[in-house]
Amino acid sequence: MQTFFAGFCGLLLLAGAGKAHAQMTINGAGATFPYPIYSKWFDEYAKVDPSVRFNYQSIGSGGGQKQITAQTVDFGASDGPMSDENLAKAPGKILHIPTVAGADVVAYNLPGNPALKFDAETIAGVFLGNIKKWNDPKIAATNPGTNLPDQEIVVVHRSDGSGTTYIWTDYLSKVSPEWKQKVGTNTSVNWPTGLGGKGNEGVAGQIKQTPGALGYVELIYAIQNKMPYAEVKNSAGKFVKPSLESITAAMATAQIPDDFRFSITNAPGEESYPIAGATWLLVYEQQKDAAKGKKLVEFLKWALNKGESMAKDLDYAPLPDSLRDRVLKRVDEIKM
Amino acid sequence: MEVVVDPRAPPQFEKRAQGQLKPPSHFGDRAFEWLTLAMALAVVVLIFLVGWQLARGSNLAIKRFGFSFFSTSTWDPVAEQFGAWPFIYGTVVSSLIALIIAVPLSIATAVYLTELAPLWIRQALISLVEMLAAIPSVILGLWGIFVMIPWLRDYPFPFLKRTLGWTPFFSGPIYGTSMLAGGIVIAIMIMPIITSVSREILRSVPNLQREAAYALGATRWEVTRIAVLSYAKKGIFGAVILGLGRALGETMAVTMVIGNTPEVAASLFAPGYTLASVIANEFTEATTDIYLNALVEIGLVLFIITILANLIAQVLLKTIATASTTRAVQ
Numbered sequence: 001m002q003t004f005f006a007g008f009c010g011l012l013l014l015a016g017a018g019k020a021h022a023q024m025t026i027n028g029a030g031a032t033f034p035y036p037i038y039s040k041w042f043d044e045y046a047k048v049d050p051s052v053r054f055n056y057q058s059i060g061s062g063g064g065q066k067q068i069t070a071q072t073v074d075f076g077a078s079d080g081p082m083s084d085e086n087l088a089k090a091p092g093k094i095l096h097i098p099t100v101a102g103a104d105v106v107a108y109n110l111p112g113n114p115a116l117k118f119d120a121e122t123i124a125g126v127f128l129g130n131i132k133k134w135n136d137p138k139i140a141a142t143n144p145g146t147n148l149p150d151q152e153i154v155v156v157h158r159s160d161g162s163g164t165t166y167i168w169t170d171y172l173s174k175v176s177p178e179w180k181q182k183v184g185t186n187t188s189v190n191w192p193t194g195l196g197g198k199g200n201e202g203v204a205g206q207i208k209q210t211p212g213a214l215g216y217v218e219l220i221y222a223i224q225n226k227m228p229y230a231e232v233k234n235s236a237g238k239f240v241k242p243s244l245e246s247i248t249a250a251m252a253t254a255q256i257p258d259d260f261r262f263s264i265t266n267a268p269g270e271e272s273y274p275i276a277g278a279t280w281l282l283v284y285e286q287q288k289d290a291a292k293g294k295k296l297v298e299f300l301k302w303a304l305n306k307g308e309s310m311a312k313d314l315d316y317a318p319l320p321d322s323l324r325d326r327v328l329k330r331v332d333e334i335k336m
Numbered sequence: 337m338e339v340v341v342d343p344r345a346p347p348q349f350e351k352r353a354q355g356q357l358k359p360p361s362h363f364g365d366r367a368f369e370w371l372t373l374a375m376a377l378a379v380v381v382l383i384f385l386v387g388w389q390l391a392r393g394s395n396l397a398i399k400r401f402g403f404s405f406f407s408t409s410t411w412d413p414v415a416e417q418f419g420a421w422p423f424i425y426g427t428v429v430s431s432l433i434a435l436i437i438a439v440p441l442s443i444a445t446a447v448y449l450t451e452l453a454p455l456w457i458r459q460a461l462i463s464l465v466e467m468l469a470a471i472p473s474v475i476l477g478l479w480g481i482f483v484m485i486p487w488l489r490d491y492p493f494p495f496l497k498r499t500l501g502w503t504p505f506f507s508g509p510i511y512g513t514s515m516l517a518g519g520i521v522i523a524i525m526i527m528p529i530i531t532s533v534s535r536e537i538l539r540s541v542p543n544l545q546r547e548a549a550y551a552l553g554a555t556r557w558e559v560t561r562i563a564v565l566s567y568a569k570k571g572i573f574g575a576v577i578l579g580l581g582r583a584l585g586e587t588m589a590v591t592m593v594i595g596n597t598p599e600v601a602a603s604l605f606a607p608g609y610t611l612a613s614v615i616a617n618e619f620t621e622a623t624t625d626i627y628l629n630a631l632v633e634i635g636l637v638l639f640i641i642t643i644l645a646n647l648i649a650q651v652l653l654k655t656i657a658t659a660s661t662t663r664a665v666q
Contacts, residue, residue: 032620060620062628086623154511159596159613161413161621184414187621195513195607196596198477198617205481205592206513209489 023050026296029057030064030077033163033218034279037100037316038077041307045299052295061163061187068094068282074292076282079163080187081261093285095334096260097300097327100308100316101251103219103242103276104168105229109207110134111149117142119233120266120274124176126153126214128183129193134212142233149212156206156215159196161187167277168216171265175274216275219247220315234274235266246273247317256323260330276317283334290336300331387639394633396626405633411598411614413622418630420637422598426515426608427641430590431583433519433604434526439576441523442530443565446572449531450538451560462535469528477592480521485512485593488520493605504602511595515608518594522586526579533578537571538564569656577649584642587612611638 028038035058042054059067061078068076069090081096106118122138125131131138135148158165166187173180183189197203200221207213207227219242222229231239240246253269256262266274281300287293304327308318319327391398397405401418408419445465449458489512500506541564549563565572587610595607596617611634622628 062619062621062623065623080623083623152509159591160617161619163621186414187623188618189414190410190412190417191597194597195511196609196617197481197513198591198596201478202481202592205478209481209486210511 024052024292024295025055026052026075026292026299027055027057027073028064028075028077028281029059029067029073030282031061031079031163031279032058033079033102034077034100034316037307037311037314040310040314041303044307044310045302048302049295049298052299054299060161062161064282068284071288074283074289074296077280078282079277079279080166081263081280082282090284094282095285095330097281097283097331098260098262098278098319098323099281099303100311100318101247101264101276101278102164102167102316103247103273104164104171104216105219105222105227105242105275106214106232107204107207107217107222107227107229108214109211111211113228114143114146115228116146116230117233117239118230120171120175123232124172124179127155127157127172127191127193128176128178129155142239151212154210154213155194156197156203156210156213157191157194158188158199158203158216160198160202162199163187163277163279164200164216164218165189167265167275170263170277171275174263174266219243223315232274234270234272235268236270236272238270240271240273242273242275244312244315244317246271247276248320250274250276251278251317251323252320256326258330260327278319285333286335293334293336297331297334300334301328304328304331387636390632390636390639394629394636397629397633400626401630405630406637409598409600413618413624413627416624416626418626418633420611420634422600423609423611423614423634424637424641425600426518426594426598427584427610427612427638429604430515430518430522430594430608430610431580433516434522434583435576435580437520437523438527438530438579442527442575442579443534443572445527445531446534446538447560447565449535451556451564465528465531468524469532473525473586473588474592476521476525477589480517480589480593481513484520485517488512488517497605505604508601508603508605510605511607513593513595513607514605515594515601516604518590518608518610519604521589521593522583525586525589526582529582530575530579533575534568534572537568537575540571541567570653573649573653573656577646580645580649581642584645585612585638586610587616591616611635611641 035056038056042056046053056077061080064076064078065082065086067073069086071091082094087094106123108116118139119142122131122142125138132153134151134153140148166185169179169183169185169189172183173185183192195206197206197215200217203215203217204221204225204227207215217227229242231241234240249269250264250267250272253272254262254264254267260280262278264276264278267276283296283300287296304319304324308324311318397418405418405420406424407421409421410417410419411422412418445461449461453461489510493510493512493516496506497510545563545567546559549559554562590610591613594609594613596609596613597607598609598614599606601608615631615634619628619631622631
């Protein structure tokens, strides 16, 4: 028995050692929103460079920020940029590498599901609880000719902390001073009104099941589940349908600082959809392990050059070329 | 928690009765004793460690908010104001609703299964109840959103509002997702465990009990009530407490139907929130220290509530036990 056990341990050791020599594992953790595209990238990249294997845990943006700060992973991922306070806790300079973007759409449940249009003040009014009925003159103003019932609006929001909520509240804070002062921007907030649903599926479920409901879900989720969603008036005064193109357009026109901690909500430009946001990979500028760092940089370059073209198939908006070139330059500055 | 005494267990023999024979070694016995003691102590240590870790992890929040954490109702991650009262209220109320629904149902099912049901129904029902226990929480939650809630909103809730709408508990607008819906889902989840444990307890009631009651001319109902239920009272109470333990910590299914709104409303049609739900909802995306600390403190509160519930249960159990012995003596 003992010999068998010893032999077994030996075998395990051998197997482990063999693997470690043949393959390097790069560990990452963080946001759930980009998980489908990241795993697609890792799969495809395994064909490009079989000597490196990526292991990504989609534990949420909060976890991603914490783990990269604690250096328990080689890269982190987050749907919102890190705060100055959290960046200061890290032992080195953390770079934000934007990868893809998504959008929040206004979804609703009305008899016959008419196509609707909203402007910023109306959306903020509904979510602040100031606009209570579907036939409110503010909603009627942007939807002439639509038969709006004398029915209460049942507001539905995400109950779980999420990047989707971050984008939504970031948008509302920009367009409504009242929202900014009373509620603010975060992955979860103190909602003035409404019901909370867990995850996109929870919110979508409540909207579908509740007549008169209005809420926000990720564009990907709305497309894949064929939900009706509204056009939203952007800062240039145009009503824009959320789409991958209108998200990329928003990234092309938004003011983007050199540390890439940007927000593209309420972006200027006639074609920009206003309720959109990017997702980031988080890496140290000074890599601790030179071999790993080199592989990580190779991967990042590949993802930005080749990976971006796979984004659209999975309903993610790719970065505009102008931004991608800036990000590539920054990746080159990563030191081993 | 007090473990139900199994009446089928063999009586305890005096250990040293055979001591005079001096068997070659007591080593095996002693080793076994130490081993079981170590295991039992491990449980105590584990509970202590969990409590200690929770207290340590919520250190910042405890210092900043003190006792007001339990009594205030604002939960605002942006302004970093945290109060747990709506979650405590929601956890206790939803669990109570669940017990009120599940306990009579489960005990009745257990009685039917052990005392009345023909064999073929018994087998079928037992496996059905056990299957109910095997349904994953999240599946039950999705079923809750897509099937149960629309049905509740269209039929039972309007009926309750018409008949009992004059009480504060069944007033206000009906959204479907509500404290009551949360309680009903928990009831479904704890029914199997209360039923199975109660069934085992009832099965262990000696047949002599029943025969004696029949011999005195009792009807079937009287036999069940006096000879069986009364005998098994303590055990069934234990089963209910097991159910309560599960109800307090139930997370996923409740989150999907309770509405996740940290408010304290008298109406059971209003949305609510529970301690376990807020942790599951917000932990993954919480980034600031004080926010994470507040969430860990929510865990600590849940831990304390569970321990309190068990302590209260033990006191109640003792009262029941004393009451029945007194009666027996009289």
